[in-house]
Amino acid sequence: xxxxxxxxxxxxxxxxxxxxxxxxxxxxxxxxxxxxxxxxxxxxxxxxxxxxxxxxxxxxxxxxxxxxxxxxxxxxxxxxxxxxxxxxxxx
Amino acid sequence: xxxxxxxxxxxxxxxxxxxxxxxxxxxxxxxxxxxxxxxxxxxxxxxxxxxxxxxxxxxxxxxxxxxxxxxxxxxxxxxxxxxxxxxxxxxxxxxxxxxxxxxxxxxxxxxxxxxxxxxxxxxxxxxxxxxxxxxxxxxxxxxxxxxxxxxxxxxxxxxxxxxxxxxxxxxxxxxxxxxxxxxxxxxxxxxxxxxxx
Numbered sequence: 250x251x252x253x254x255x256x257x258x259x260x261x262x263x264x265x266x267x268x269x270x271x272x273x274x275x276x277x278x279x280x281x282x283x284x285x286x287x288x289x290x291x292x293x294x295x296x297x298x299x300x301x302x303x304x305x306x307x308x309x310x311x312x313x314x315x316x317x318x319x320x321x322x323x324x325x326x327x328x329x330x331x332x333x334x335x336x337x338x339x340x
Numbered sequence: 341x342x343x344x345x346x347x348x349x350x351x352x353x354x355x356x357x358x359x360x361x362x363x364x365x366x367x368x369x370x371x372x373x374x375x376x377x378x379x380x381x382x383x384x385x386x387x388x389x390x391x392x393x394x395x396x397x398x399x400x401x402x403x404x405x406x407x408x409x410x411x412x413x414x415x416x417x418x419x420x421x422x423x424x425x426x427x428x429x430x431x432x433x434x435x436x437x438x439x440x441x442x443x444x445x446x447x448x449x450x451x452x453x454x455x456x457x458x459x460x461x462x463x464x465x466x467x468x469x470x471x472x473x474x475x476x477x478x479x480x481x482x483x484x485x486x487x488x489x490x491x492x493x494x495x496x497x498x499x500x501x502x503x504x505x506x507x508x509x510x511x512x513x514x515x516x517x518x519x520x521x522x523x524x525x526x527x528x529x530x531x532x533x534x535x536x537x
Contacts, residue, residue, distance in 0.1 A: 252423065261423075265416035269409060272530075276405040279535035284393075289536040296531045299412075300524055307419050308520045309358045317357050320368055321524070328375040332532065335382035339389050 286340040359514035395470040414443030415523040428506035437496035444489040
């Protein structure tokens, strides 16, 4: 995984750059004071996507077959779903 | 540990994640605790949305942003360290691990300055429910960053001693997995506590 080159850079480097970009987007949303249910769920979605990228590409779980491929994804989806539900109920 | 299974795409697919399986059990236990913490925060917020929204505005979002970049970058450096040792390049592995440790130090310094600011303002866990969650969640994570740095430092020292190679580097993968877990937790903590309202 780490050595595969796409457009002149390793895939893990692209993933890192994408996560920096998504983090900057989250920060910009916070700095602009954007709020509301849709914004909160969007920010949560970005966080879950970043978590998936860490699990799949940094932890190397996209190279794993079977049961061990899923714990991080489940960890993201179950609390993520509960957090989303709590924000929906609070709105 | 690494039981390779050839896939239909001719890439190596493993049956187990990189590193020691015991470390992964530990990582999953840690993730479970943080998941409970996050869920408790979200449902506690439901009881008093106005209070959580008000006091969230007093947090230093810029510091949290810098810390997020530091942890993501530290995680990336660790990925490069694992790639280096798989290529039997021990010197590069040590360099990437030390670079990751620098990111860890940056995180600790920025977070400590943030805590000092709260301390000056007289903020404690008893101030209100929001600060109780904020301080306990972030400090619990802070301790994990320190733990991760101790592990990475030990791995770097062993790599420097020549105790890892392209054939035997489970320790590097285990340390890397723990460090990624620390990053993973912060990726949820940052938007949840500092941004979402």
